[in-house]
Amino acid sequence: MLDPFEREVSYLRVSVTDRCDFRCVYCMAENMTFLPKRDVLSLEELERLCTIFVRQGVKKLRLTGGEPLVRRNIMSLIRGLGRLLDGGGLEELTVTTNGSQLPKLATELVDAGVKRINVSIDTLDPKKFETITRWGKLDQVIAGLDAADRAGLAVKINAVALKGVNADELATMLRWCGDRGYDMTIIEVMPMGDIGEQRVDQYLPLSMVRSRLAEEFTLTDIDYATGGPARYVKIEETGGRLGFITPMTHNFCESCNRVRLTCTGTLYMCLGQEDAADLREPLRASESDEPVIQAIHEAIQRKPKGHDFIIDRRGPVAATPRHMSVTGG
Numbered sequence: 001m002l003d004p005f006e007r008e009v010s011y012l013r014v015s016v017t018d019r020c021d022f023r024c025v026y027c028m029a030e031n032m033t034f035l036p037k038r039d040v041l042s043l044e045e046l047e048r049l050c051t052i053f054v055r056q057g058v059k060k061l062r063l064t065g066g067e068p069l070v071r072r073n074i075m076s077l078i079r080g081l082g083r084l085l086d087g088g089g090l091e092e093l094t095v096t097t098n099g100s101q102l103p104k105l106a107t108e109l110v111d112a113g114v115k116r117i118n119v120s121i122d123t124l125d126p127k128k129f130e131t132i133t134r135w136g137k138l139d140q141v142i143a144g145l146d147a148a149d150r151a152g153l154a155v156k157i158n159a160v161a162l163k164g165v166n167a168d169e170l171a172t173m174l175r176w177c178g179d180r181g182y183d184m185t186i187i188e189v190m191p192m193g194d195i196g197e198q199r200v201d202q203y204l205p206l207s208m209v210r211s212r213l214a215e216e217f218t219l220t221d222i223d224y225a226t227g228g229p230a231r232y233v234k235i236e237e238t239g240g241r242l243g244f245i246t247p248m249t250h251n252f253c254e255s256c257n258r259v260r261l262t263c264t265g266t267l268y269m270c271l272g273q274e275d276a277a278d279l280r281e282p283l284r285a286s287e288s289d290e291p292v293i294q295a296i297h298e299a300i301q302r303k304p305k306g307h308d309f310i311i312d313r314r315g316p317v318a319a320t321p322r323h324m325s326v327t328g329g
């Protein structure tokens with residue numbers, strides 16, 4: 001699938017639910033209204049839709065949310081998609097998770113064909129963790145990581161850089177990741193959804209984070225790519241890799257290879273733009289896959305050149321009204 005800018009779309013991120021057992025301050029407001037269940041695709045419908053995407057050339061699938069692993073029966077979907085790995089056209093199946101369900105599910109994920117996961121942790125301080133996630137417990141996530149290690153999953157830690165919250169801890173986290181054998185990615189906060197706070201109060205440019213880390217570590221630029229937008233360096237002192245995701249300070253849209261599907265079957269061609277295509281209607285209208293395939297190809301032809309996120313006191317609180325939990329981070 002080629003878009004109008006000759007970018008090959010081979011990566012689908014699927015938000016399997018907009019619900020979550022945490023309420024991270026940069027992601028959700030404390031009182032969220034979630035999508036009505038009748039609008040949400042069943043797991044069978046999601047599997048059918050993902051399978052169609054794979055047949056159209058998607059090689060990498062990432063399940064996200066909301067918290068993907070809190071959706072009831074999620075393993076049945078993951079096992080179904082895992083079957084596409086064996087000669088079915090899919091090259092990689094991954095999950096982004098807050099880690100809370102890993103004590104229960106890590107082994108099952110491996111059995112289903114998942115080899116790598118991203119786990120989001122913004123601090124190693126249990127009190128701060130509760131403040132950031134509002135409802136999360138660090139202990140439970142660490143137990144999840146222990147289970148992932150035992151199951152043989154490769155782990156990458158995602159941390160959002162938050163001004164005045166975890167800026168002074170990122171070096172410690174990097175060392176901890178090195179000790180546990182994890183790569184790490186630091187993400188700039190993106191202006192998505194009204195969260196009841198000014199984004200500019202959370203926003204910390206990664207250029208500043210990088211210069212601070214460079215005082216303690218030797219960062220060597222490397223070509224490593226995981227199909228995502230992160231730019232990686234090797235940390236000579238730990239041997240681990242560190243990725244920077246910088247939508248605000250460095251626009252990475254020219255190499256964008258992805259589209260995003262929500263749990264209601266809406267396809268977003270860009271995380272930072274509103275244009276979307278409804279795939280639920282053609283999916284439910286016919287047993288034939290043709291109407292969906294046609295809708296997907298039409299949508300890809302509208303993939304925009306890039307996003308236009310701006311964080312500014314003069315600007316709107318949110319550049320896109322959707323929360324990250326809807327489109328899937």
Ligand code: SAM
Nearest residue numbers: 027065066067096097098120158189190324329
């Ligand atoms: N619940 C899972 C988790 O936390 O990993 C998956 C969904 S979450 C929306 C995916 C990623 O998006 C997480 O790493 C989270 O930190 C990040 N995220 C959420 N809101 C964000 C925002 N406004 N800006 C930047 N990253 C955000």
Ligand code: SF4
Nearest residue numbers: 020022024027066098
């Ligand atoms: Fe939930 Fe992930 Fe959003 Fe936190 S970042 S509220 S864990 S979806």
